[in-house]
Amino acid sequence: MxxxxxxxxxxxxxxxxxxxxxxxxxxxxxxxxxxxxxxxxxxxxxYQPQNEFPVFTHTGDVEIVISNGRKEQRYVLHKLILTQCSGFFEAGTSEEWSNAGEGSSVSQNSAALARVPSGARQEKTRWRYELDWGKGEDDLPMLVQKKTQPTMFGGDATPPAQPPPARNKPTAPQSGFFRSMANFSTLHVPAAESDPDDDTFRDYDNLFKIFYNYSPALDAVNIASAYVECKSLLLIADMYDALEVIGPRVDHHLLRFQGRLWKQIAKYPPSYLKLGYMARSKAIFAEAMVHVVGQWPQGINQLRGQIAEPVIELIEDKVDETDELKAKIEVKLFRLSLTTSRGERVSPSSNWLDWLAVSLFRQWLAENTNPPPAPILKAPRAPGSRNGDNAPLPPPPAFNTGRVFRLLGQGGSSYLNHDECKRFLRLNPDQYNRDNLRRFERRIDEMKVKAMDTVKPLMRNFLELDLREGGLPYLTCTRIDPQDFPWDES
Known part of the structure; x- marks a missing residue:
């Protein structure tokens, strides 16, 4: 050697x-x-000091420490980047905020620094933030700025903070880590359970990664997990006034799921409407809005008071537009009729059987486009109730005529099929025979064709979801124009 x-x-x-x-x-x-x-x-x-994300030792001037007593994540980042991405850091590192409440200690420290030769001074201002976890489980963790004073040789004169006491949550188990050396050859250490605060560490790490144009660590396989992670990240970004930076990255990540995303939005439209609004995602917001308007007022409890009022106003405006269109089309449907060979409208005197076909269609339309009458008897109570202790059953869901218009737009045997026509004619034995049944069904089919043409404006689909795999029981004809997005008003 x-x-x-x-x-x-x-x-x-x-x-x-x-x-x-x-x-x-x-x-x-x-x-x-x-x-x-x-x-x-x-x-x-x-040892060479690190000068890359997440610790820029040489150039960073803002220190951020996230610790829960079990583990710690430290960042040394740049004021310039943080203030460009976050209004919270822009305000917190401003001269007005930094000079507030410093008093005479700052002037004394400045006088001491002035006596040091200029070549020995490193006039590098640093800011320090620590994560305050709050006192209760309902408190949201929040970064709190700690006052620091630069020394004559740079750095921070404030002694390093002690790690906060462990939160009142179970710690990760250590079983399986210490084993006898006799079994070392067959040692298999199970993966330690995740820390209960791992989600918070992940969210802040993703926040700062996006600030520095790194890809966030978000689930790219399970869309349900990706939704939870993206929503949590957006809530953090909202706290620190950074939605304009974080939103596009969340939008980009979720849109990569393509067809699976549209199916998830169809399952949970109010949830994705709120996420799309926070992320300023036009594609997600518009897709969810079409579902919400089509089902309204089904999702009102999930949105009222939980989303900005301009969004609620947009929903109500779109619902009113759809109702107006449905009302106009309903009038046209009730005016549909058949004509005789001479071009006259059928009537009981001109053609009894054809008039019966028109009457059956109008009766079916009237029954299905109007809510059922309110029951005269008292509302039934929940099973197992005694002496009226339990409240009555919840009211039935709001009446939605979208399903009826879907049937009219589909035509064919979706309604008033062969069996229904047969039962109707049998009510009058004098009119029931095989030839009359065939003629009656042909005339009903003519009414269905006319109805399909009438409801075409309601059959438009502005969803990205492929409806060929299965129809929806509500209308999807709501169109979201560029000027409708509520965050573009200013």
């Missing part, structure tokens, strides 16, 4: 003792030695 002593005396001793036969080799070794990196007394190379 070749040794490279560091001291000059050792070099002189080696030069005296080496034989002439190895002089050339030692000379080359000496040259290599002079170009080797300096080695520490611990046998490794000299």
């Amino acid at each position: 070749v040794s490279y002593p560091d001291s000059q005396s050792a070099e002189r001793t080696l030069a005296i003792r080496r034989p002439p036969s190895v002089s050339s080799h030692s000379s080359r070794a000496s040259t290599v030695r002079r170009h080797r990196p300096h080695r520490s007394h611990f046998g490794g190379t000299t």
